Amino acid sequence: xxxxxxxxxxxxxxxxxxxxxxxxxxxxxTALYWYRQSLGQGPEFLxxxxxxGAADDSGLPNDRFFAVRPEGSVSTLKIQRTERGDSAVYxxxxxxxQGIHNEQFFGPGTRLTVL
Amino acid sequence: GESVGLHLPTLSVQEGDNSIINCAYxxxxxxYFIWYKQESGKGPQFxxxxxxxxxxRQGQRVTVLLNKTVKHLSLQIAATQPGDSAVYxxxxxxxxxxxxxxxxxxxxxP
Numbered sequence: 001x002x003x004x005x006x007x008x009x010x011x012x013x014x015x016x017x018x019x020x021x022x023x024x025x026x027x028x029x030t031a032l033y034w035y036r037q038s039l040g041q042g043p044e045f046l047x048x049x050x051x052x053g054a055a056d057d058s059g060l061p062n063d064r065f066f067a068v069r070p071e072g073s074v075s076t077l078k079i080q081r082t083e084r085g086d087s088a089v090y091x092x093x094x095x096x097x098q099g100i101h102n103e104q105f106f107g108p109g110t111r112l113t114v115l
Numbered sequence: 116g117e118s119v120g121l122h123l124p125t126l127s128v129q130e131g132d133n134s135i136i137n138c139a140y141x142x143x144x145x146x147y148f149i150w151y152k153q154e155s156g157k158g159p160q161f162x163x164x165x166x167x168x169x170x171x172r173q174g175q176r177v178t179v180l181l182n183k184t185v186k187h188l189s190l191q192i193a194a195t196q197p198g199d200s201a202v203y204x205x206x207x208x209x210x211x212x213x214x215x216x217x218x219x220x221x222x223x224x225p
Contacts, residue, residue: 004158031211033211033212033213035213040123041217041218042204042206042215042216042217042218043159043204043213043215044215045212045213045214048211048212050211055211056210056211056212059212091158091159093158102211103149103161103164104161104213105161106151106158106159106160107158108156108157108158109157109158
């Protein structure tokens with residue numbers, strides 16, 4: 001079946017611009033996660049949704065970052081006034097709360113480059 | 116993406132040999148651990164997991180060992196194949212989110 005998909009796969013923007021990154025989770029998965037992966041690092045947690053609500057947004061670095069999941073499926077990560085330090089791969093994952101171990105299935109990521 | 120792992124520790128093994136990748140975790144209260152494989156340009160892929168009430172778990176060609184005393188995890192890959200070449204991450208669960216460790220690049224040469 002279809003896995004987690006993310007669009008765009010690559011995004012190049014200029015410093016100060018606004019960007020939106022989209023995640024389509026696996027159908028039926030109620031939990032959705034955003035992570036950020038910088039060069040040479042492991043993914044770092046940003047935010048977690050259970051259904052439509054953000055259950056944990058403790059990983060968002062500052063108020064320029066915001067994410068929504070209005071209908072409990074697709075999620076959008078929004079970054080305002082982008083900075084060069086925002087350049088990274090943004091990963092989305094989803095999981096079914098029915099699983100004992102709640103395995104998180106990752107998408108391919110969106111590579112964001114801020115010039 | 117394809118640039119993940121440029122500055123990571125690297126383990127080079129010959130095809131057919133066994134590989135052992137190590138990881139230290141930080142939280143002694145963590146109850147669940149996972150190993151992920153990440154190939155160039157792709158997201159992390161689940162390999163195997165282990166709960167804290169176990170010290171060993173085996174899958175197909177892979178074994179995870181957990182030593183809670185020293186907060187150490189290892190991933191053993193038997194008969195390493197070229198397709199195993201990737202960056203490997205351990206992760207520990209903190210409530211509902213994952214905390215990833217520093218990855219290790221595995222290179223398999225013929």
